[in-house]
Amino acid sequence: MLEVKNLDVYYGPHRALEGFNLSVKEGEIVALVGANGAGKSTLLKVVSGLIRPRSGEIHFADRRVDGLAADAVLRAGIVHVPEGRRVFSDLTVEENLLIGAFSRRDSEIRQDAERIYEYFPVLKERRGQFAGSLSGGEQQMLAIGRGLMGRPKLMMLDEPLLGLAPVMVEKVAEIIQSLNRMGISVLLAEQNITVALGVAHRGYVVETGRITMEGEAGALAADPQVRQAYLGI
Amino acid sequence: MIWLFAQQMVNGLVMGSVYALLALGLTISFGIARVINFAHGELYMLGAFFTYVAAARFGYLPGVGISVLGMVAIGLLLDRLVLKPLRKGKMSLWAPFLATLAVSVILQNLAMAVFGPDPYLLSSPFAYNPVIIAGLVVTKQDILIAGVSLAATLLLTLFIKKGRYGLAMRAVARDRQTAALMGIGIEKVYMLTFALSAVLAGLAGALVAPKAMVDPFIGRMALLKGLSVVILGGLGNIPGAIAGGLVLGVSEALGAGFISAAYKDAIGYALMILVLLFRPEGILGKKMRRA
Numbered sequence: 001m002l003e004v005k006n007l008d009v010y011y012g013p014h015r016a017l018e019g020f021n022l023s024v025k026e027g028e029i030v031a032l033v034g035a036n037g038a039g040k041s042t043l044l045k046v047v048s049g050l051i052r053p054r055s056g057e058i059h060f061a062d063r064r065v066d067g068l069a070a071d072a073v074l075r076a077g078i079v080h081v082p083e084g085r086r087v088f089s090d091l092t093v094e095e096n097l098l099i100g101a102f103s104r105r106d107s108e109i110r111q112d113a114e115r116i117y118e119y120f121p122v123l124k125e126r127r128g129q130f131a132g133s134l135s136g137g138e139q140q141m142l143a144i145g146r147g148l149m150g151r152p153k154l155m156m157l158d159e160p161l162l163g164l165a166p167v168m169v170e171k172v173a174e175i176i177q178s179l180n181r182m183g184i185s186v187l188l189a190e191q192n193i194t195v196a197l198g199v200a201h202r203g204y205v206v207e208t209g210r211i212t213m214e215g216e217a218g219a220l221a222a223d224p225q226v227r228q229a230y231l232g233i
Numbered sequence: 234m235i236w237l238f239a240q241q242m243v244n245g246l247v248m249g250s251v252y253a254l255l256a257l258g259l260t261i262s263f264g265i266a267r268v269i270n271f272a273h274g275e276l277y278m279l280g281a282f283f284t285y286v287a288a289a290r291f292g293y294l295p296g297v298g299i300s301v302l303g304m305v306a307i308g309l310l311l312d313r314l315v316l317k318p319l320r321k322g323k324m325s326l327w328a329p330f331l332a333t334l335a336v337s338v339i340l341q342n343l344a345m346a347v348f349g350p351d352p353y354l355l356s357s358p359f360a361y362n363p364v365i366i367a368g369l370v371v372t373k374q375d376i377l378i379a380g381v382s383l384a385a386t387l388l389l390t391l392f393i394k395k396g397r398y399g400l401a402m403r404a405v406a407r408d409r410q411t412a413a414l415m416g417i418g419i420e421k422v423y424m425l426t427f428a429l430s431a432v433l434a435g436l437a438g439a440l441v442a443p444k445a446m447v448d449p450f451i452g453r454m455a456l457l458k459g460l461s462v463v464i465l466g467g468l469g470n471i472p473g474a475i476a477g478g479l480v481l482g483v484s485e486a487l488g489a490g491f492i493s494a495a496y497k498d499a500i501g502y503a504l505m506i507l508v509l510l511f512r513p514e515g516i517l518g519k520k521m522r523r524a
Contacts, residue, residue: 048414071416086411088404099404102397103416150416 249482467518
């Protein structure tokens with residue numbers, strides 16, 4: 001479904017991604033794990049059209065999407081839930097959801113918002129409040145809900161667990177799995193390797209802009225090298 | 234005494250609604266695009282001249298309409314030709330500041346070349362034969378000014394609060410990268426912002442011109458008034474721009490009536506300095522937050 005081929009990305013003279021190859025198949029959860037600054041966010045930003053790659057190709061659902069503007073990528077069915085949630089803090093919860101549907105012109109936007117409220121009752125209670133008044137976990141739910149309003153086929157989540165209380169980490173992990181059961185493929189960029197590989201089907205390990213390991217999530221989590229480098233055991 | 238007070242209140246509210254229009258344009262371009270537009274006064278001047286030219290052929294009110302259309306074009310040109318190239322990379326406050334200052338000088342000189350330095354009188358059929366309501370003297374032009382300003386303000390507020398692109402404007406104001414991720418065409422939002430901003434300034438010019446004269450340099454004072462109001466009301470704050478405009482208009486008029494007309498402008502600036510000293514976030518502004 002998503003094919004990233006031989007991607008090279010630079011920030012000015014600095015290489016951020018090198019010869020990057022990655023795929024997400026339909027119905028999969030794929031974890032992209034690695035330390036801070038390894039290039040996970042950069043990959044997501046390139047896929048969603050915020051950054052232009054220097055070379056390489058990105059295909060999505062048999063279409064070439066590298067070089068497309070962010071709104072065109074979104075319409076193709078890829079939603080990017082950015083790092084740090086980035087909800088619009090002085091817009092209400094409801095307005096945040098509506099803005100997630102900005103690219104849509106159909107008449108089912110209201111219905112979708114109601115469905116999201118059903119799924120995240122806490123958002124319904126706070127629909128009239130400013131998003132900035134929500135807790136971190138609630139903001140993450142709102143960011144995911146806002147993403148769902150774009151009716152994604154593939155949702156890319158950037159560090160959705162960062163800074164959340166342990167209870168919330170579990171909750172968001174469950175949400176990711178249930179998104180997947182709804183038929184949405186997921187690309188999950190995450191530093192929390194244990195949880196990320198726990199929910200994913202497959203995983204990639206990124207170090208300084210390169211993929212150093214890939215495989216079944218369970219196998220990666222059991223790999224002695226991964227365990228030593230990232231889990232300290 | 235009471236009559237003078239009431240009469241000056243009316244005069245102040247009329248001028249105040251013009252100041253509010255000027256400030257609204259400035260405040261949306263700052264609030265949404267982070268541009269303090271130093272050519273805003275020249276947009277006001279162009280609005281007045283466009284109306285002057287169009288009114289000579291089609292009459293005053295159609296002239297105002299044509300001027301509004303012209304201002305849409307001017308706003309779009311300002312954004313495409315001057316501001317868009319400056320948006321690449323990190324947004325700086327200084328580049329647009331200097332660029333719009335240059336635009337201001339260029340427009341003043343263009344207007345000089347076309348119209349010369351002498352003031353023109355834009356005549357409006359509403360500016361004569363004042364009506365007397367409850368002993369207070371008001372021209373129909375005053376009523377038109379207040380009415381159109383009120384309508385424009387309400388429409389703008391409603392649009393920003395409820396409109397599809399109004400929502401997009403608020404999102405871009407807060408976080409343009411995330412707004413782009415939502416599929417919002419950022420450039421469209423900026424174009425819309427400057428078109429609206431130019432229309433508001435031009436409308437102010439078109440409405441006030443029959444009460445004053447039109448020359449290539451009327452924009453300087455208009456910019457100063459607009460900036461004072463924006464500071465009074467809080468930068469980027471829409472209700473603040475409206476309140477600030479009315480407060481400035483009324484205090485100038487009361488000062489002119491009770492102290493001296495010669496001190497009218499000084500009173501406005503004194504008010505601005507007081508606000509800066511004691512309430513720098515503006516009368517309706519919230520405490521400064523991370524922008």
